[in-house]
Amino acid sequence: MLHQRGVFHQEAGLIDATFENAAVGMAHVSFQGRWLRVNEKLLDIVGYSREELLQITFQDITHPDDLDADLEQLDALIKGDIPAYTMEKRYFHKDGGLIWINLTVGLQRDEDGEPLFCISAIEDITERKANEERLRVLVDELNHRVKNTLATVQAIAHMSFRKDEPIADARAEFTSRLHALSGAHDLLTEEKWMGADIMSVVDRALRAFRLADETRFHVAGPRIRLSPRAALTLAMAVNELATNAVKYGALSVPDGSVQIAWGRFGKEGVDEIVFKWIESNGPEVSMPDGSGGFGSTLLERILPGDFQGEAELEYAPTGLRYTLTAIRPRSADI
Amino acid sequence: MANPQNLLPEKVLIVEDEFMLAVMLQDILETLGVRQVSHAATLADALDLVAREPFDFAFLDINLGKENSIPVARALADRDIRFVFASGYDAKFVAEGISAPLLRKPLGLDEIRTVLTASDFDTQSGRISRIG
Numbered sequence: 016m017l018h019q020r021g022v023f024h025q026e027a028g029l030i031d032a033t034f035e036n037a038a039v040g041m042a043h044v045s046f047q048g049r050w051l052r053v054n055e056k057l058l059d060i061v062g063y064s065r066e067e068l069l070q071i072t073f074q075d076i077t078h079p080d081d082l083d084a085d086l087e088q089l090d091a092l093i094k095g096d097i098p099a100y101t102m103e104k105r106y107f108h109k110d111g112g113l114i115w116i117n118l119t120v121g122l123q124r125d126e127d128g129e130p131l132f133c134i135s136a137i138e139d140i141t142e143r144k145a146n147e148e149r150l151r152v153l154v155d156e157l158n159h160r161v162k163n164t165l166a167t168v169q170a171i172a173h174m175s176f177r178k179d180e181p182i183a184d185a186r187a188e189f190t191s192r193l194h195a196l197s198g199a200h201d202l203l204t205e206e207k208w209m210g211a212d213i214m215s216v217v218d219r220a221l222r223a224f225r226l227a228d229e230t231r232f233h234v235a236g237p238r239i240r241l242s243p244r245a246a247l248t249l250a251m252a253v254n255e256l257a258t259n260a261v262k263y264g265a266l267s268v269p270d271g272s273v274q275i276a277w278g279r280f281g282k283e284g285v286d287e288i289v290f291k292w293i294e295s296n297g298p299e300v301s302m303p304d305g306s307g308g309f310g311s312t313l314l315e316r317i318l319p320g321d322f323q324g325e326a327e328l329e330y331a332p333t334g335l336r337y338t339l340t341a342i343r344p345r346s347a348d349i
Numbered sequence: 350m351a352n353p354q355n356l357l358p359e360k361v362l363i364v365e366d367e368f369m370l371a372v373m374l375q376d377i378l379e380t381l382g383v384r385q386v387s388h389a390a391t392l393a394d395a396l397d398l399v400a401r402e403p404f405d406f407a408f409l410d411i412n413l414g415k416e417n418s419i420p421v422a423r424a425l426a427d428r429d430i431r432f433v434f435a436s437g438y439d440a441k442f443v444a445e446g447i448s449a450p451l452l453r454k455p456l457g458l459d460e461i462r463t464v465l466t467a468s469d470f471d472t473q474s475g476r477i478s479r480i481g
Binding site: 173313 | 371
């Protein structure tokens, strides 16, 4: 290389500066794994001082499960089988914590082409790996939720399509039930599936029915936090009650109305939660699907089951009354 | 865990914390002709039932809210009662020294019938073998 002395020094200085100040970790590493030269950024990544790091090898700080893959590729590199390699692996930080790095290794050769040492570029990807892990957990959780929802839909279908029911009616009811399920899903998604307030659940379930006539529903009650499961089942139950009221109950006649109320009552260290659906000025009706139908099964078995409580369905002369009672440890979610 | 005659079990336990799914499975089993179907929604209730009732088959939802049904599986295995897991999750925590077939939710009607009348469960692979 024909350089004037000054220019050569200037260039060498520039190369040093590039190595030292690179925004990725840089190192020259012997074939035995000893660090020959390291830059500030690498020291930053692994937490060692320059003196400390130069005393140890990369094997010392590499996670044992990642070491063989690294050594294999290093061997292939030195033999000349590959020109360079890149891998993601784990180092132990000086404080003992695991860090993920992206490692790219090339080779420095002498004038005769004999390998001299490795040139490694090391990038801290711990945060990216953590994000990938969060995403994986989220996708797994979503998959589980979808499977669960499909199982719920299967159960709704199973109970909606029964031998003795005309298919067109069953289809309309099934669609309405899916709609109720979907509305509850929207609500839970807004709440990041942490649960939902009982008022929002009832409001959402009544939305389609209120479009027809707002004035006939009287809804009142304190805030009570419901688990996602309880919220889903209650939404389905309110949909059944409202559908039934419109078709056969208090909302099928001009003067009928529905009162929906709930409360939380402290009792000897526990809370009693009561939810009531009371129809007024309506005809006396029973759940038309009778026992074993989806509506009555949902109201008398599934909802009290999911609330770990009890339910009573009364066919009063002025209209249907439904009462759900559950005992909870003080202030716990349902 | 053998069922040499490929008979339908008479007393079946369902362990499932979602009542909607339990009610459906109970209806399916009764329609198939199972004489007695019991349901437990919590670990404590399930263990209590297993201790009291001579079941000859069980469906175990793995995830029961904050609990899981692995202790029920152990209690059933101790009594030589056949069972299957049913879950929306992968088979990850089935591998705690217990091996039983895993049915993925939603459950298929055919697979329910198949596991009920299976001649034997291969407890190593979790596979079901059938005669004929």
